[in-house]
Each structure stands twice: as structure tokens, then as C-alpha cells.
Amino acid sequence: MNPRRKKRLAIIGSVLIGIGAVSGLVLYALSQNIDLFFTPSEISQGKKETGLMPSLGQRIRIGGLVVPGSVKRDPENLKVSFRLSDMTMPIVFKDSDPMVTVYYEGILPDLFREGQGIVANGTLTEHPPTGLSIEASEVLAKHDENYMPAELAEAAGQKHDKAKYSEKQLDSKRTNSY
Amino acid sequence: MWKWLHPYANPEVSYHFTNKLLPWLSALTAIFLSIGLVWALLFAPADYQQGHSFRIFYIHVPAASLSMGIYVAMAIAAFISLVWQLKLADASAAAMAPVGAAFTAIALITGAAWGKPMWGTWWIWDARLTSELILLFLYLGVIALHNAFEDKNLAGKAAGILTLVGVVNIPIIKYSVEWWNTLHQGSTVSKLGKPSMSLDMLWPFIFCFIGFALLVAVIICLRFRNEILARNSIRPWVRELIQKNTVNNT
Numbered sequence: 490m491n492p493r494r495k496k497r498l499a500i501i502g503s504v505l506i507g508i509g510a511v512s513g514l515v516l517y518a519l520s521q522n523i524d525l526f527f528t529p530s531e532i533s534q535g536k537k538e539t540g541l542m543p544s545l546g547q548r549i550r551i552g553g554l555v556v557p558g559s560v561k562r563d564p565e566n567l568k569v570s571f572r573l574s575d576m577t578m579p580i581v582f583k584d585s586d587p588m589v590t591v592y593y594e595g596i597l598p599d600l601f602r603e604g605q606g607i608v609a610n611g612t613l614t615e616h617p618p619t620g621l622s623i624e625a626s627e628v629l630a631k632h633d634e635n636y637m638p639a640e641l642a643e644a645a646g647q648k649h650d651k652a653k654y655s656e657k658q659l660d661s662k663r664t665n666s667y
Numbered sequence: 668m669w670k671w672l673h674p675y676a677n678p679e680v681s682y683h684f685t686n687k688l689l690p691w692l693s694a695l696t697a698i699f700l701s702i703g704l705v706w707a708l709l710f711a712p713a714d715y716q717q718g719h720s721f722r723i724f725y726i727h728v729p730a731a732s733l734s735m736g737i738y739v740a741m742a743i744a745a746f747i748s749l750v751w752q753l754k755l756a757d758a759s760a761a762a763m764a765p766v767g768a769a770f771t772a773i774a775l776i777t778g779a780a781w782g783k784p785m786w787g788t789w790w791i792w793d794a795r796l797t798s799e800l801i802l803l804f805l806y807l808g809v810i811a812l813h814n815a816f817e818d819k820n821l822a823g824k825a826a827g828i829l830t831l832v833g834v835v836n837i838p839i840i841k842y843s844v845e846w847w848n849t850l851h852q853g854s855t856v857s858k859l860g861k862p863s864m865s866l867d868m869l870w871p872f873i874f875c876f877i878g879f880a881l882l883v884a885v886i887i888c889l890r891f892r893n894e895i896l897a898r899n900s901i902r903p904w905v906r907e908l909i910q911k912n913t914v915n916n917t
Contacts, residue, residue, distance in 0.1 A: 494750055494751060497749065497750050498750045501746065501749055501750060501831065504831075505831060505834070508832055508835055509835055512835045512839075516839070516846075520846070520847070523794050523846075523847045524847045524848045525791070525792075525793040525794070525847070525848055525849050525850055526848060528848070552848060552850075597787075598784075598785065598786060598787030599717075599784055599785065600716060600717070600785055600786075602716075608850055627787075627788070628787065629786045629787045629788055629791070629850060630785060630786055630787060631786070631850055631852070632717070632785055632786070632852050633852055633853075633863075634852045634853040634854060634855040634863045635855070635863040635864070636714050636717075636721060636724070636855065636863065636864040636865075636868055637714060637715050637864070637865060638712030638713065638714070638715065638865055638867065638868065639712070639713065639714075639715040640712070641715075641865055642715035642716075643715070647715065648715065649715055649716035
């Protein structure tokens with residue numbers, strides 16, 4: 490390699506290393522702010538590294554798994570509440586885990602079910618009987634990276650039913666919005 | 668190896684080599700894409716919770732990973748052009764940029780179309796989606812720079828620097844779903860060991876992926892050929908070629 494090429498290689502190499510180091514440090518410094526949501530344990534105990542804790546009345550996103558048996562739907566309208574616990578592998582639900590209750594009024598996404606990952610956006614409040622809870626204005630389903638044909642899923646004891654809505658429930662939303 | 672590669676630094680040799688490559692690549696693309704898409708869209712089993720909506724996976728995932736792959740290839744070309752000042756490397760980078768931008772756009776649009784019924788939203792500013800959007804802007808910037816200067820060498824230099832700076836975004840896109848919590852799910856097929864999908868869903872994906880990769884190769888070859896001709900239009904061999912073609916056509 491002739492000296493001019495060597496010099497260019499050195500300049501470009503050092504610029505690239507510099508940019509890599511700078512963006513690495515920026516991302517490291519921002520790391521907790523890039524997270525999309527708080528997990529239930531982070532809401533009750535604070536983030537692991539910084540201890541950052543959301544305060545009551547703050548608008549946050551929460552992400553967690555819907556605790557089986559915790560989904561309560563009002564038969565008259567679209568009000569629904571459910572509890573979320575941390576997403577941990579393997580999936581186990583213990584009563585001692587930190588949980589946050591989500592209250593929501595609206596139609597749930599198709600993938601919503603017990604045991605599914607959910608991201609909800611709303612205000613953090615404290616309800617006396619259930620403890621920390623979120624008054625959600627938006628509920629999103631988080632899909633995992635597993636895809637399975639229906640027969641295989643059935644054999645593994647998994648199935649998925651979309652939430653169904655009666656006319657009455659849907660009507661309540663229509664009259665409310667006018 | 669240098670001895671073997673050296674003749675291809677000549678535009679004329681490269682042009683004829685690309686010409687010879689094209690029919691083979693096109694035939695393979697047609698085979699893989701038609702088998703892959705028919706298999707994936709009609710015969711692969713539906714997912715147990717997403718139903719048929721999951722089939723968008725067969726276009727979304729190849730488009731997204733190729734959008735990153737093309738960027739890496741473009742960055743290597745930009746690096747070679749900056750260090751060794753090889754004009755053909757510039758031409759190839761200019762040929763790749765619009766293809767990469769198109770595949771990034773396809774990944775973003777198919778992702779949004781899947782996100783609305785499955786997640787419940789078209790768009791969310793999580794780490795994966797945002798970094799992929801930045802990739803689209805990087806591509807658009809590179810295309811703009813390639814066209815911003817009369818002097819193609821100057822344009823290639825400016826675009827090459829932007830390309831190399833933008834490379835930091837590639838690992839961010841790739842690992843965003845592992846480093847931060849996001850709404851976007853983790854990787855299904857590139858997971859080490861067992862992929863998280865059954866084999867009768869995975870095989871059509873492999874065909875689709877190879878098919879799209881070949882399609883990218885075909886489009887880039889076509890564009891590369893055009894770039895060579897446009898950049899060497901005053902050379903005698905190009906004039907000869909054009910004369911020969913016009914005589915043949917009339």
C-alpha cells in the first residue's frame with residue numbers, strides 16, 4: 490500500500506472508531522430513557538440500575554404479562570381491568586410478584602388474552618383495594634417471536650380466542666362518545 | 668487474489684461481467700421467488716393466534732434484513748472508494764442506495780400494516796421502529812448527496828462519508844430489541860440454535876428470503892450497469908457499444 494492510501498486508511502479508521510465510541514457512550518447514557526415501558530416491578534421498586542421510579546399521577550407506559558384469571562370485563566360496557574406482572578422466562582405467576590392493575594375502556598387488540606404480553610399507556614394512580622394501577626388510554630398487544638400453526642399449538646395446550654363484544658357493549662361506547 | 672480481482676477494476680470488464688451474470692441471477696430469482704411466495708402465501712399453515720395476518724412476515728422480514736444488508740454492502744463500497752479511490756466502488760454504492768431505500772420503506776410499510784391489527788397501532792416510537800426509520804433517512808441522504816454534485820467523484824466522496832458515519836445505526840437496529848424493552852418482538856429466524864417457528868413455516872421463509880436477496884442482486888446489477896455507462900459515456904468502448912446496439916435495432 491502506498492503512503493497516501495495508508496494515511497487515508499488511518500484517517501477513516503480513526504474517524505469511524507471515534508464515531509463508534511461517541512454513539513456507544515451516548516446510547517449508554519440514554520439507555521434507560523430508550524426503554525419503551527416500565528415493568529411492574531420497576532413501577533413498585535424503581536429501575537434496577539438508576540432507581541428511577543415513576544411518581545403517582547405521571548403518564549407512563551407499562552409492559553407486562555396479563556395475569557391469568559385477573560381479567561374482569563363489565564358485561565354492560567367496554568370497561569375492563571386486568572393485572573400485569575413482569576415478563577420473565579420461564580413464565581410463572583406468583584402472588585408475591587409485584588403487580589399493577591390496568592383499567593381501560595375500549596376495544597382490546599386481537600392478540601389480547603391471559604398470559605399475553607401487553608403494553609398500556611396511561612396515568613399511574615393508587616386504588617385502595619388493588620394498589621398501584623394505571624388508568625389506561627391505550628392498550629397494545631406485544632407479540633412474542635414464536636409462530637405456531639394451529640394444530641401444533643393445540644397439541645401444546647395453547648389456543649387463542651379473540652375477545653368478543655356484544656351489541657350492548659359496543660353501543661355503550663357509541664352513546665358515550667356523543 | 669489481487670491478480671484475479673484486478674481486471675474487474677476496469678469499467679469495461681466489469682460491464683461485460685455484469686452482463687453475463689444477469690440472466691443467471693434473473694432465472695434463479697424467478698425460481699426462488701415464485702416457489703417461495705406461492706408456498707408462503709397460499710400453503711404455509713396459518714398462525715394459531717394471528718391467523719393469516721402472519722403471512723406478511725414472509726415479506727416483512729426479508730425486506731427488513733436486506734435493508735440492513737444492502738447498507739453494509741454500500742458501506743464496504745464507500746470504504747473502498749474512500750481509501751483506494753476506486754471509481755467503480757462509487758458507482759456500485761450509487762447503484763445500491765435507492766434499492767436499499769425501497770426495501771427499508773417496504774419493511775416499514777408492511778410492519779405498520781401488520782402492527783395495526785396485531786398490536787393495535789400503526790406506529791410506536793420504540794427503539795426498533797425509530798432506528799429503522801433513521802435508516803430510511805440515511806438512505807435518502809446518501810441518494811441526495813450522490814445527486815447533489817455535478818462532479819461524480821466529489822458526490823461519491825460526500826455520500827461515502829455519510830454512509831460510513833451511518834454504519835453505527837446498523838448494530839443499533841439489530842440489537843435494539845435485546846438492549847431495550849420495545850414493542851417489537853425479538854428475532855425469530857436468526858436466533859442461535861432452534862428458530863422459533865415450526866419447519867413447515869420456516870421452509871417457505873427460506874425460499875422467500877433467498878428469492879428477495881437474488882431480486883436485490885438483479886436490480887443492483889441492472890443499476891450498476893447503467894451507472895457504468897453513464898459515468899463512462901465519453902469513452903470509446905461505450906460509444907462503440909451504443910453504435911453496435913443502434914445498428915442491431917434498426
